[in-house]
Amino acid sequence: MELCPSYSSQSSEKPTHNTWTGAPDQQWKRRANVRWSLHTVGISDNKLPSNICCRKLRACVRGIRGGNMDWYGTLVLTIIFCVLCIIMSSLKILKEKASLPPGPMPLPFIGNLLQINTKDIGASLMKLKDEYGLVYTLYLGPKPGIVLCGYDAVKEALIDQSEVFGDRGDYPVFLNFIGEHDLAFTNGERWKSLRRFALLTLRNFGMGKRSLEERIQEEAQFLMEEFKMTKGTPVNPTKYFARTVSNVICSIVFGNRFNYEDKRLLAITESIYNNFIVMSGTWGTLYNMYPKLMEHLPGPHKRMQKYFDMIYDISAESIKYHKDTLDPENPRDYIDCFLIKIKEETDNLDTAFYAKSLSRTIQNLLFGGTETVSTNLRYGFLVLMKYPEVAEKMQEEIDRVIGKNRLPSVSDRSDMPYTDAAIHELIRFCDVLPVSLPRCTSRDTFYRGYSIPKGTHVTPLLASVHRDPKHYTQPEEFNPNHFLDDKGNFRKNDAHMPFGAGKRICLGESLARMELFLYFTSLLQNFNFKPVIPKEEIDLKPTGSGLGNVPPNYKCCIIPR
Numbered sequence: 028m029e030l031c032p033s034y035s036s037q038s039s040e041k042p043t044h045n046t047w048t049g050a051p052d053q054q055w056k057r058r059a060n061v062r063w064s065l066h067t068v069g070i071s072d073n074k075l076p077s078n079i080c081c082r083k084l085r086a087c088v089r090g091i092r093g094g095n096m097d098w099y100g101t102l103v104l105t106i107i108f109c110v111l112c113i114i115m116s117s118l119k120i121l122k123e124k125a126s127l128p129p130g131p132m133p134l135p136f137i138g139n140l141l142q143i144n145t146k147d148i149g150a151s152l153m154k155l156k157d158e159y160g161l162v163y164t165l166y167l168g169p170k171p172g173i174v175l176c177g178y179d180a181v182k183e184a185l186i187d188q189s190e191v192f193g194d195r196g197d198y199p200v201f202l203n204f205i206g207e208h209d210l211a212f213t214n215g216e217r218w219k220s221l222r223r224f225a226l227l228t229l230r231n232f233g234m235g236k237r238s239l240e241e242r243i244q245e246e247a248q249f250l251m252e253e254f255k256m257t258k259g260t261p262v263n264p265t266k267y268f269a270r271t272v273s274n275v276i277c278s279i280v281f282g283n284r285f286n287y288e289d290k291r292l293l294a295i296t297e298s299i300y301n302n303f304i305v306m307s308g309t310w311g312t313l314y315n316m317y318p319k320l321m322e323h324l325p326g327p328h329k330r331m332q333k334y335f336d337m338i339y340d341i342s343a344e345s346i347k348y349h350k351d352t353l354d355p356e357n358p359r360d361y362i363d364c365f366l367i368k369i370k371e372e373t374d375n376l377d378t379a380f381y382a383k384s385l386s387r388t389i390q391n392l393l394f395g396g397t398e399t400v401s402t403n404l405r406y407g408f409l410v411l412m413k414y415p416e417v418a419e420k421m422q423e424e425i426d427r428v429i430g431k432n433r434l435p436s437v438s439d440r441s442d443m444p445y446t447d448a449a450i451h452e453l454i455r456f457c458d459v460l461p462v463s464l465p466r467c468t469s470r471d472t473f474y475r476g477y478s479i480p481k482g483t484h485v486t487p488l489l490a491s492v493h494r495d496p497k498h499y500t501q502p503e504e505f506n507p508n509h510f511l512d513d514k515g516n517f518r519k520n521d522a523h524m525p526f527g528a529g530k531r532i533c534l535g536e537s538l539a540r541m542e543l544f545l546y547f548t549s550l551l552q553n554f555n556f557k558p559v560i561p562k563e564e565i566d567l568k569p570t571g572s573g574l575g576n577v578p579p580n581y582k583c584c585i586i587p588r
């Protein structure tokens with residue numbers, strides 16, 4: 028606190044009179060008064076120069092107080108203001124809650140923070156379902172949202188009322204870092220154009236000269252070479268899965284894969300992994316609930332921009348190269364197609380295709396296409412080590428249908444019901460995105476007897492669909508029979524929604540399904556995955572659960588068969 032000039036300890040001015048003189052009783056009173064004055068402005072009297080006079084001191088205290096307003100007046104006004112805010116906020120909550128589904132009572136400003144475990148949001152939401160039913164209201168922050176649980180409730184909203192529940196909801200932990208120019212977090216015409224374009228381009232490159240299947244098979248072979256080099260010693264497979272899966276999407280976007288040690292691939296996988304971990308932990312959940320507050324607090328979320336920027340830098344370098352070498356007649360990849368589209372739409376003022384939307388959609392594809400699939404592989408092999416009898420049955424079918432001398436292909440899937448069922452069950456059981464991405468209502472609507480206003484935040488709890496006892500006989504168990512009929516044929520289960528549902532369903536679903544089938548079968552065809560601890564001690568509980576379920580870190584021996 029800055030002191031007024033008359034209180035400066037550097038003052039060389041001699042006191043004009045000595046205030047400490049007088050009867051001892053008076054002296055004591057004066058000193059007490061002086062101490063009290065000092066205390067009210069937060070100064071301890073031992074910091075005073077010994078020669079300061081009482082008159083100057085009082086003037087100084089008045090100066091610091093800033094006029095006639097004394098501290099208790101300010102305090103009373105502050106308390107009144109806070110109480111009014113709390114009352115207004117409580118009234119607003121009561122009015123909002125009247126038409127919405129039931130739910131735990133929120134507190135003003137913090138909402139239902141006290142009712143959830145920010146480290147394990149999926150489990151918290153599942154627990155609240157048991158108390159409040161399949162559709163409930165939850166304040167994840169100061170604004171209300173509804174949580175949809177179980178297959179029927181999710182289907183009725185996302186599929187039966189696809190238009191109304193089809194908008195993307197607010198998701199600050201992404202949006203505040205990537206801005207509003209991407210595909211996954213925009214709505215309206217811009218989203219429609221970007222999505223249509225991305226789907227078409229992915230399809231074209233999948234059905235073009237080198238099919239997507241070939242790209243994945245090639246990447247799986249590179250991965251197997253890397254695994255062979257580990258010579259059966261214990262390794263943490265995280266980085267291997269991240270690099271191989273990222274290369275699949277990189278070859279579609281950038282037109283080429285990267286060497287495993289290439290610093291660009293390392294930067295892409297490292298930045299996506301780190302952001303996924305933050306988004307799946309306490310900090311990510313808190314950021315989504317209180318973005319403005321979190322911007323001022325330290326924590327791992329402060330590093331997220333740096334990680335997103337790492338991807339933008341790599342994209343910028345590649346976009347420049349593509350611009351310099353573009354042949355509009357022969358587009359090589361996603362970037363070429365986008366650059367051509369930008370040129371075509373130069374005169375359209377409302378176009379969705381411009382430089383920023385190119386770099387942001389690249390980010391969407393890399394993020395969406397890397398961490399989801401690689402986490403599924405990483406988690407999946409951990410589950411298979413806990414249940415080796417399932418891995419053995421898959422291997423037996425792989426050996427019988429494919430043999431050892433050729434690569435697995437997607438067309439083998441229809442002849443491999445057990446493997447297909449086991450992979451579906453692995454995806455269900457691991458639940459990589461347990462709460463999906465948020466939706467919001469595009470207009471006022473009636474849903475299950477409740478009047479839901481336009482713009483209401485909607486959380487489809489995919490974990491609850493995958494644990495729905497009406498659709499799974501043993502929802503908490505890992506059991507491939509969930510996807511097999513009595514005769515051992517593959518049985519489709521409607522309550523299998525790992526990619527969401529409706530018009531915002533995951534854009535990469537078919538690519539992801541192809542990748543998971545080809546990676547699981549190729550790896551099991553050629554390797555045995557052995558845990559370094561007894562299988563009974565393998566803990567499958569995720570270490571963090573927010574945007575994603577993060578599997579425990581583990582090591583295993585990958586031994587050629």
Ligand code: HEM
Pocket residue numbers: 195210211212222276391392395396397399400403459460463464465466525526527528529530531532533534535536538539
């Ligand atoms: C096992 C792997 C994957 C899982 C579990 C998964 C899951 C999801 C889910 C739950 C959503 C939200 C859907 C909704 O709102 O209903 C989503 C959206 C999205 N995913 Fe995936 N995904 C996977 C792989 C991929 C891949 C490989 C790509 C890249 C091509 C990708 C790109 C996207 C994009 C761009 C969106 C936003 C779509 C939109 O808003 O229109 N995902 N994903």
